Amino acid sequence: MLNIKELRSSYGESEVLHGLDLDVAPGEIVAIMGRNGMGKTTLMKSLMGLVPPRHGSVSIDGTDVTAQKPHQRVASGIAYVPQGRMIFSSMTVQENVETGLTVTDERSVPEDIYELFPVLLEMKNRRGGNLSGGQQQQLAIARALASKPKVLLLDEPTEGIQPSIIREMARTLRRIRDEKGLSIVVSEQVLSFALDVADRVVVIENGQFVHDSPRAGVDEAKVSKFLSV
Numbered sequence: 001m002l003n004i005k006e007l008r009s010s011y012g013e014s015e016v017l018h019g020l021d022l023d024v025a026p027g028e029i030v031a032i033m034g035r036n037g038m039g040k041t042t043l044m045k046s047l048m049g050l051v052p053p054r055h056g057s058v059s060i061d062g063t064d065v066t067a068q069k070p071h072q073r074v075a076s077g078i079a080y081v082p083q084g085r086m087i088f089s090s091m092t093v094q095e096n097v098e099t100g101l102t103v104t105d106e107r108s109v110p111e112d113i114y115e116l117f118p119v120l121l122e123m124k125n126r127r128g129g130n131l132s133g134g135q136q137q138q139l140a141i142a143r144a145l146a147s148k149p150k151v152l153l154l155d156e157p158t159e160g161i162q163p164s165i166i167r168e169m170a171r172t173l174r175r176i177r178d179e180k181g182l183s184i185v186v187s188e189q190v191l192s193f194a195l196d197v198a199d200r201v202v203v204i205e206n207g208q209f210v211h212d213s214p215r216a217g218v219d220e221a222k223v224s225k226f227l228s229v
C-alpha cells in the first residue's frame with residue numbers, strides 16, 4: 001500500500017535520510033521508533049512532499065507520488081497528523097475537520113468521523129484552541145481522516161498526552177484500521193504505545209532503519225536500547 005524505495009532527503013547539503021526502504025501492507029500498522037533527531041519527522045515530511053526527496057521513490061497503492069506536491073499526495077490517498085497536532089486554534093472543531101474535506105466531494109463532515117470521536121461532536125462549535133491536548137489529537141486525526149486516506153501518517157501522537165489517554169489512542173487507531181482498512185505509519189518514542197498499536201516495529205537511527213520486527217516477536221530490550229541515550 002505504501003512503498004518507499006531508496007529514499008534520501010536532505011536539508012541543504014546535509015543528508016538526513018540515507019536511503020530508506022519500507023513496504024507497508026494494506027491494513028498494516030507500522031511504528032517507526034527512534035530518539036530525538038534520528039529522522040522520524042523528516043521521513044514523515046518526505047512522504048508528504050513537504051521535504052523534497054533527493055533520491056528514491058514513494059508510491060501509494062501503486063501510484064508513484066514522488067513528483068507530486070503535498071496536496072496532490074493527499075488526493076492520492078496519504079494523510080498526515082503532524083507533530084504538535086497543528087490544529088487551527090481560532091477555528092471551531094467542525095471547521096477544523098472541514099479543512100480535511102478539500103480533496104473529497106463531501107461538503108459536510110461524514111458521520112462516521114464523529115462516531116469515532118463522539119467528544120468532537122459534543123464540542124463541534126468550540127474553538128480548537130480550547131480543547132485539551134488529547135482532544136486536539138483526536139481533532140487532528142479526524143481532520144486527517146476527512147480526506148479518506150489509504151495511508152495515515154502520525155508523527156509522535158503521544159507527545160504531551162496523559163498515559164490513560166495514550167492507551168485509548170492506541171485502541172482508537174486499531175479500530176480505525178479495522179473499520180476503514182487503511183494502513184498506518186506512526187512515529188513514536190514510547191515503546192509501550194508502539195507495542196499496543198503496531199503490527200510491526202521499525203527502528204530508525206541516524207536516518208537509517210536498523211531494526212525491523214513483527215510485534216509478536218519483538219525484542220523489547222533491544223528496541224529499548226536504541227531508544228535510550
Ligand SMILES: Nc1ncnc2c1ncn2[C@@H]1O[C@H](COP(=O)(O)OP(=O)(O)OP(=O)(O)O)[C@@H](O)[C@H]1O
Binds near residue numbers: 016036039
Ligand atoms: N529544517 C531543518 N533544517 C536543517 N536540519 C534539520 C531541519 N529539520 C531537522 N533537521 C535535522 O535533521 C535531523 C533529523 O531531524 P528530525 O526532526 O527528522 O528527527 P526526529 O527523529 O523527528 O526527532 P524529534 O523526535 O525531535 O522530532 C536532525 O539532525 C535535525 O537537526
